Amino acid sequence: MAKPRIKVPKKAAAGDVIKIKALVSHTMESGQRKDKEGNVIPRKIINKFVCSFNGSTVFSCDIDPAVSANPYLEFRAKVMESGTFTFQWTDDDSSVIEAEKSIEVA
Amino acid sequence: MNTNRRKLLVRTLGTVGLLGTSKVFATAEDVEAAIKAIAGDAEITQGALTLTAPEIAENGNSVPIAVLVDGELTPESYVESVAVFADGNPNPEVITFNFTPDSGEAFAATRLRLAKTQNVVAVAKMNDGTVLTDTKNVKVTIGGCGG
Amino acid sequence: MKLSRLCCAVFISGVALVTFAQAETTAPEDVQIQALSINKPLTNNAGDPANGKAVFVNRKLGNCLACHANSDLKDQLFHGEVGPSLDGVAQRWTDAQLRTILVNAKAVFTEQTVMPAFYSLDVGANVRKDLIGKTILEAQDIEDLVAYLSTLK
Amino acid sequence: MHVMNKKALLTAAFASLSTLAVASPVDDVLIIDEEIEMTTRVESVEGHPIPEVISGWHYRTPETRALEADSFANPGMLGVETGESIWHTVEGTAGKSCASCHNDATVSMKGVGANYPKWDEKNQRPKNIEAQINHCRVENMGAEPYAFDKGGQKPLTAYIKHQSLGMPVEIDLEEGDMQAWWEKGKETYYLRTGQLNLSCASCHEKNHGNYIRADHLSQGNVNGFPTYRLKQNKLISLHNRFRGCIRDTRAEYPAAFSDVLMGLEVYTTWRGTGLAVETPAVRQ
Numbered sequence: 001m002a003k004p005r006i007k008v009p010k011k012a013a014a015g016d017v018i019k020i021k022a023l024v025s026h027t028m029e030s031g032q033r034k035d036k037e038g039n040v041i042p043r044k045i046i047n048k049f050v051c052s053f054n055g056s057t058v059f060s061c062d063i064d065p066a067v068s069a070n071p072y073l074e075f076r077a078k079v080m081e082s083g084t085f086t087f088q089w090t091d092d093d094s095s096v097i098e099a100e101k102s103i104e105v106a
Numbered sequence: 107m108n109t110n111r112r113k114l115l116v117r118t119l120g121t122v123g124l125l126g127t128s129k130v131f132a133t134a135e136d137v138e139a140a141i142k143a144i145a146g147d148a149e150i151t152q153g154a155l156t157l158t159a160p161e162i163a164e165n166g167n168s169v170p171i172a173v174l175v176d177g178e179l180t181p182e183s184y185v186e187s188v189a190v191f192a193d194g195n196p197n198p199e200v201i202t203f204n205f206t207p208d209s210g211e212a213f214a215a216t217r218l219r220l221a222k223t224q225n226v227v228a229v230a231k232m233n234d235g236t237v238l239t240d241t242k243n244v245k246v247t248i249g250g251c252g253g
Numbered sequence: 254m255k256l257s258r259l260c261c262a263v264f265i266s267g268v269a270l271v272t273f274a275q276a277e278t279t280a281p282e283d284v285q286i287q288a289l290s291i292n293k294p295l296t297n298n299a300g301d302p303a304n305g306k307a308v309f310v311n312r313k314l315g316n317c318l319a320c321h322a323n324s325d326l327k328d329q330l331f332h333g334e335v336g337p338s339l340d341g342v343a344q345r346w347t348d349a350q351l352r353t354i355l356v357n358a359k360a361v362f363t364e365q366t367v368m369p370a371f372y373s374l375d376v377g378a379n380v381r382k383d384l385i386g387k388t389i390l391e392a393q394d395i396e397d398l399v400a401y402l403s404t405l406k
Numbered sequence: 407m408h409v410m411n412k413k414a415l416l417t418a419a420f421a422s423l424s425t426l427a428v429a430s431p432v433d434d435v436l437i438i439d440e441e442i443e444m445t446t447r448v449e450s451v452e453g454h455p456i457p458e459v460i461s462g463w464h465y466r467t468p469e470t471r472a473l474e475a476d477s478f479a480n481p482g483m484l485g486v487e488t489g490e491s492i493w494h495t496v497e498g499t500a501g502k503s504c505a506s507c508h509n510d511a512t513v514s515m516k517g518v519g520a521n522y523p524k525w526d527e528k529n530q531r532p533k534n535i536e537a538q539i540n541h542c543r544v545e546n547m548g549a550e551p552y553a554f555d556k557g558g559q560k561p562l563t564a565y566i567k568h569q570s571l572g573m574p575v576e577i578d579l580e581e582g583d584m585q586a587w588w589e590k591g592k593e594t595y596y597l598r599t600g601q602l603n604l605s606c607a608s609c610h611e612k613n614h615g616n617y618i619r620a621d622h623l624s625q626g627n628v629n630g631f632p633t634y635r636l637k638q639n640k641l642i643s644l645h646n647r648f649r650g651c652i653r654d655t656r657a658e659y660p661a662a663f664s665d666v667l668m669g670l671e672v673y674t675t676w677r678g679t680g681l682a683v684e685t686p687a688v689r690q
Contacts, residue, residue, distance in 0.1 A: 017210035078210030247620030
């Protein structure tokens with residue numbers, strides 16, 4: 001499986017509102033589809049996404065099966081100091097995909 | 107015995123869902139109920155929340171949308187959440203974006219699945235309880251020769 | 254409401270089966286084309302324009318809307334533009350000519366036309382095995398479509 | 407009388423109404439990541455029936471076009487990244503990865519995808535990237551060849567072709583019997599198949615720019631394969647797409663990498679000569 005793709009600027013000025021993009025490889029099986037034998041394919045999606053900066057939550061979302069495969073998210077964050085963004089995607093099976101990105105704030 | 111007419115009838119009935127398995131879709135009422143659950147008794151207003159969605163989605167499997175509430179977010183005044191609903195999908199819920207004062211700006215974008223042509227509705231809830239909505243109709247194309 | 258509609262449909266289909274028990278159809282290989290016309294209807298049951306409209310729209314049957322725009326179906330999104338608009342088609346063609354175009358458009362528009370032959374075995378190479386010897390539409394579909402198209406004046 | 411009818415019909419064809427207001431093809435410029443300007447319209451090579459070759463990108467909606475213009479947003483890039491990790495993965499009895507022989511793909515594979523299919527002297531037939539990968543796997547790595555669309559075939563092919571992003575497609579028909587395969591491919595391109603009796607040309611040569619129901623028909627150029635298709639939400643290989651199109655004519659469809667489809671790959675690749683490699687393109 002591909003690693004999550006995350007785009008965070010390397011540098012910013014204190015007080016800047018920066019753009020963050022995140023894309024993770026996942027089929028987002030909706031639970032609405034049927035296989036060739038007509039059996040419902042069980043739901044298996046990323047249901048939660050959390051982005052934190054230096055330990056506190058910046059942005060999060062609760063995700064339903066209507067979000068496309070390979071879920072894409074774009075959002076903003078206001079940065080006042082250098083630090084690390086952490087990203088967590090939680091699967092229906094409770095497994096968590098994690099990633100990190102650092103930013104230097106002048 | 108001519109069976110053509112019978113076959114045709116069966117096919118025609120099948121296509122309108124009498125004999126075929128028909129999917130059950132959410133309705134505008136389901137979305138209204140969901141909004142009511144978020145808003146409670148608060149007045150629902152429009153204007154400061156903008157939902158961006160294509161007029162025509164080339165494929166319902168991946169429809170880009172974005173939400174934006176005007177203004178900078180501060181600890182005193184910020185957007186708590188923007189929930190997105192679709193009134194023609196099997197389930198009306200799509201996604202809920204949760205913001206904090208550290209979000210800086212209440213902007214979020216994603217891609218969603220739309221089962222057919224329908225309305226997409228965004229509902230923003232401010233920390234003071236104010237509720238905003240915006241709606242866009244998205245026409246979902248239905249393929250060419252192969253369907 | 255839904256149940257009563259279903260009952261109604263079943264009732265009509267019962268009547269239809271009785272009525273059409275004596276129906277005669279012309280097999281695709283027996284269809285006579287003279288001067289771009291097929292004068293004799295393919296079945297002895299009068300065409301049903303309402304069903305013709307359904308066949309026109311249905312993606313598994315005529316799927317005519319894939320290639321032809323038709324203002325009569327404004328409620329349907331996305332009309333194709335590979336073929337001409339069918340607005341006023343009944344003023345341009347007689348029923349017998351419309352029947353020919355539906356049966357095998359090549360007989361009217363030469364081999365160059367991309368319009369499929371809907372009631373002919375004059376088809377392309379390597380036809381899917383289960384469709385060999387079968388036409389896209391049945392004789393009654395064609396008659397219903399002719400009846401529908403003849404309303405587009 | 408009949409002549410008049412035909413005239414009326416033609417006039418009506420030009421007046422046909424469409425609920426989709428997009429002009430066709432769209433006048434726009436594809437610049438990936440505000441950096442790589444892509445050749446998406448080019449004068450066609452001698453002998454081509456259409457004067458200007460146009461990338462399928464021009465036939466898509468603004469949202470789909472934007473997805474390809476941003477390599478981060480392009481979900482096909484997830485496949486390319488998977489391909490990159492396969493490139494460095496040791497497989498087979500020889501204990502080798504692609505990188506063991508070819509080192510840095512960004513250097514060694516640059517231009518490769520723009521010039522395939524090439525002539526395969528040993529097998530006396532054209533080889534595409536997929537065939538070359540399998541050749542390496544069997545002969546050099548001691549690994550099993552990939553079955554069609556299985557294992558790492560699509561992502562690795564996408565990764566290799568992506569190294570030629572922006573480079574013009576050009577294949578050498580002088581090599582071996584390439585010309586004969588081009589001829590075979592041309593026959594296939596114009597062969598009307600199935601109950602619907604359609605050829606590739608019926609849609610992609612005679613009707614590109616027209617809508618078939620909601621689908622805006624392109625010229626069917628192949629410069630973006632493997633392509634991320636929104637319909638399936640994954641990378642789709644060229645031979646999968648060939649088969650899908652032929653299937654839609656209600657015909658039996660040839661096996662992937664069969665002589666028929668290899669000829670068609672040679673011919674359709676040639677038709678797109680001069681277009682920039684877009685792999686992974688994003689389509690509807």
